[in-house]
Every structure is written in C-alpha cells, then in structure tokens.
Ligand SMILES: O=C(O)CCC(=O)C(=O)O
C-alpha cells in the first residue's frame with residue numbers, strides 16, 4: 667500500500683473518497699465492488715469528484731495554453747466505423763454517415779507534470795481500472811501520440827453516433843460546454859448476438875425514446891460500456907469548449923493507432 671500523503675498523485679485524486687492507492691483495504695475493496703455493480707447493472711459508472719478541482723483547473727488552463735498545438739479533425743463515418751455499404755438504402759445504418767469534429771492534443775505536446783498525465787502514468791490507476799473491469803492485467807496504450815490525449819470540442823463540434831470498437835472506455839471531464847455537448851447514449855441497443863439494425867436506424871432517424879444522458883460534471887471519472895450502447899456527443903453550443911480526456915487501455919502491451927487513424931486524430935504519424 668502507498669500512504670495517502672506519499673502517493674505521487676495525492677494532489678490529483680480525492681483519496682479519502684476513492685482510495686485507489688490502497689485497493690486491499692476494506693474501503694478499497696468496497697470501492698471496486700460498488701463500481702463493478704453499477705457498471706454491470708447500468709453499463710455506466712460515474713465517479714463524481716474523482717479528480718480534485720485544482721487539478722481539473724490546471725488541465726483546463728493547459729488546454730487553453732496549448733490550443734495552437736491541437737489538431738482539428740472533421741470527418742464523416744458510419745456508426746460502425748466501417749466503409750459505407752453503397753448497396754444499401756441511404757439511411758441504412760451500414761451506409762448512413764454521421765459527423766465527428768474535435769481538437770486533439772497529442773501526448774507529446776502535454777507536459778510531463780500535467781496532473782492527468784501523472785495520474786494516467788501511475789500503475790495504481792491502471793490496477794484500479796483493471797480491478798473494476800475484472801481483468802487480470804491491463805496495459806496503457808503504447809502509442810506515442812494517443813497514449814494520453816486532451817480533447818477539446820469547440821462550438822459547433824460534436825461526436826457522431828457510434829459504437830466503440832473497444833469493450834469499455836474511461837473518460838475524465840475537465841470542462842462542460844455552456845449548453846449542448848451532452849453525452850447521449852442508448853443503453854444495450856445491440857448485443858453479442860443481435861445487431862438490432864432496426865433499433866440503430868430508429869435512433870439515427872431521430873427516435874429519442876430509449877436515450878439517456880450521462881451526467882459528467884468536471885472532475886468525474888466515467889466508465890462506459892460503449893461496445894453495445896450507441897452513443898454521441900451533441901453539438902457544442904455557446905462559447906466555451908467541452909474539454910476531456912479518454913483514457914486508453916488494452917489487454918496487450920503493444921496497442922498502437924494505425925497510421926490512418928493517427929493522421930485523422932493528430933495530423934501526423936509516429937515512428938514505428
Ligand atoms: O468525449 C466523450 O465523452 C466520449 C468520447 C467517445 O465516445 C469516444 O472517444 O469513443
């Protein structure tokens with residue numbers, strides 16, 4: 667166990683509420699159990715106030731200071747990130763295109779002492795996330811640009827409807843938009859054995875009946891099962907960008923973006 671006062675991220679995480687430095691303690695075990703239960707029953711686990719306000723504020727400042735180094739991407743894709751199937755009707759889920767536009771700040775632009783970079787690089791956080799996800803071991807991404815990124819969604823930008831390629835994702839919110847910029851999802855819209863294309867088509871056509879909004883106040887660490895839940899970030903309104911990070915983990919130590927994806931998200935590739 668690491669002492670609360672000596673954990674190298676004690677200034678970043680509220681360890682009284684979320685004792686990730688001491689998972690073997692009663693409180694640590696309880697935390698993992700509660701997250702697992704919430705994630706398994708709802709597909710989501712939201713840890714409010716996980717990151718301390720001062721650390722959140724520093725990340726917002728950094729995103730502003732480094733804004734000129736962020737790469738703006740604006741593109742269309744299908745909800746499955748597969749090539750559009752031109753043999754289908756235009757609004758079919760396998761063919762319909764949605765838009766995703768955002769500004770990505772790559773890892774090599776983020777100072778080594780940035781609070782969330784320090785936290786993400788700690789083995790305790792990786793171990794906590796693995797425990798919640800019931801994985802024997804997880805690895806941080808090995809991608810020189812994507813291992814840890816800060817994303818800003820500027821006014822008018824958005825993330826189109828999609829299913830994630832990975833089973834889970836973890837996000838940390840730093841700043842919400844004035845309005846819009848909501849994370850909206852359709853829980854369990856598809857499953858392992860049912861693609862439910864009719865359900866996907868209904869959401870794409872504007873059916874909001876099965877949708878939920880994930881609340882995400884600044885400082886929240888969210889676990890989300892995005893493989894089976896269709897989700898999007900609605901267009902940002904007002905003047906303030908929505909700023910967050912997606913934490914990337916995998917079950918293999920050699921996770922990298924393809925050159926194509928790297929070009930799209932960061933405007934460049936990294937040496938192999
Ligand atoms: O920005 C978010 O809250 C969600 C991001 C997301 O869905 C993704 O990166 O796949």
Ligand SMILES: [Fe+2]
Nearest residue numbers: 829830892897
């Ligand atoms: Fe996603």
